[in-house]
Amino acid sequence: MTLLTHDRYCDEIAHQVGLLRAVVTSGADLSATVPTCPDWSLEQLVRHTGGALRWVELMVRTRAQEEIPEEQVPLHGGPDGEGDAAALGAWLAETGDMLVGALREAGPDTKMWGWAGVHHAGFWARRMAHELTVHRADATLAAGLPYEVAPEVAADAIDEWLQIIEWAQRNLPDDPTTDLRRPGSIHLHATDGTAGIDAEWLIDVSGDVIAWRRGHEKATVALRGPLTAVLLAFYRRLPLDSDELQVLGERELLEFWLERASF
Numbered sequence: 398m399t400l401l402t403h404d405r406y407c408d409e410i411a412h413q414v415g416l417l418r419a420v421v422t423s424g425a426d427l428s429a430t431v432p433t434c435p436d437w438s439l440e441q442l443v444r445h446t447g448g449a450l451r452w453v454e455l456m457v458r459t460r461a462q463e464e465i466p467e468e469q470v471p472l473h474g475g476p477d478g479e480g481d482a483a484a485l486g487a488w489l490a491e492t493g494d495m496l497v498g499a500l501r502e503a504g505p506d507t508k509m510w511g512w513a514g515v516h517h518a519g520f521w522a523r524r525m526a527h528e529l530t531v532h533r534a535d536a537t538l539a540a541g542l543p544y545e546v547a548p549e550v551a552a553d554a555i556d557e558w559l560q561i562i563e564w565a566q567r568n569l570p571d572d573p574t575t576d577l578r579r580p581g582s583i584h585l586h587a588t589d590g591t592a593g594i595d596a597e598w599l600i601d602v603s604g605d606v607i608a609w610r611r612g613h614e615k616a617t618v619a620l621r622g623p624l625t626a627v628l629l630a631f632y633r634r635l636p637l638d639s640d641e642l643q644v645l646g647e648r649e650l651l652e653f654w655l656e657r658a659s660f
Contacts, residue, residue: 403505406522413529414493425540444475454496548591581617587624618646
């Protein structure tokens with residue numbers, strides 16, 4: 398497993414913001430409920446996502462050594478008024494430009510506040526790239542539009558998710574992820590033959606802390622499908638009974654894991 402470069406994460410943030418903005422300005426119903434986040438409308442989802450980017454931008458720009466409260470972030474909630482796709486899209490574009498600029502200026506090794514045991518700006522470049530990757534999926538599903546993501550980004554998003562779960566299990570005794578111990582293992586297998594990417598994972602869930610690695614190995618249950626579909630299923634954005642997916646073995650173990658470990 399190799400992380401993408403800081404510049405690659407910055408490029409992906411810019412790319413994902415542009416794609417999310419395209420959803421906003423596509424004529425989609427901003428009041429539509431997001432199927433994968435049913436407490437939000439499409440507009441609320443976009444405001445949440447853009448607000449997170451604004452929050453990180455302020456922390457990176459100021460080299461924050463502790464968490465900054467969201468209420469201190471200018472325009473955190475987005476533009477005034479509701480239902481204005483042009484204003485929402487412009488705010489989102491500005492937000493993306495601000496964040497990418499701050500991250501590029503800081504570079505990956507600048508020390509600052511972070512979580513998951515990583516305290517430098519590079520953590521936030523990766524985290525926001527994947528925050529956008531998943532929430533853009535939410536937005537495209539709500540708008541009824543097709544969704545694609547670069548294979549190396551999808552694979553890295555799965556790696557990051559597993560690393561966060563592992564960190565939470567080791568360091569947050571009250572986190573729900575600590576209640577995931579079950580006999581068995583999970584195998585994720587991307588079937589679309591993505592060139593140059595070892596897009597298979599083995600996750601041993603039998604210990605107090607997960608043990609995971611890339612590779613093809615037998616497991617208690619396997620989730621197979623195109624890499625993008627595996628990513629979305631693992632983030633609970635695509636149901637396991639989707640035509641794109643195949644579950645082999647003890648499905649209940651996979652369902653138990655996803656219900657408690659996804660975010």
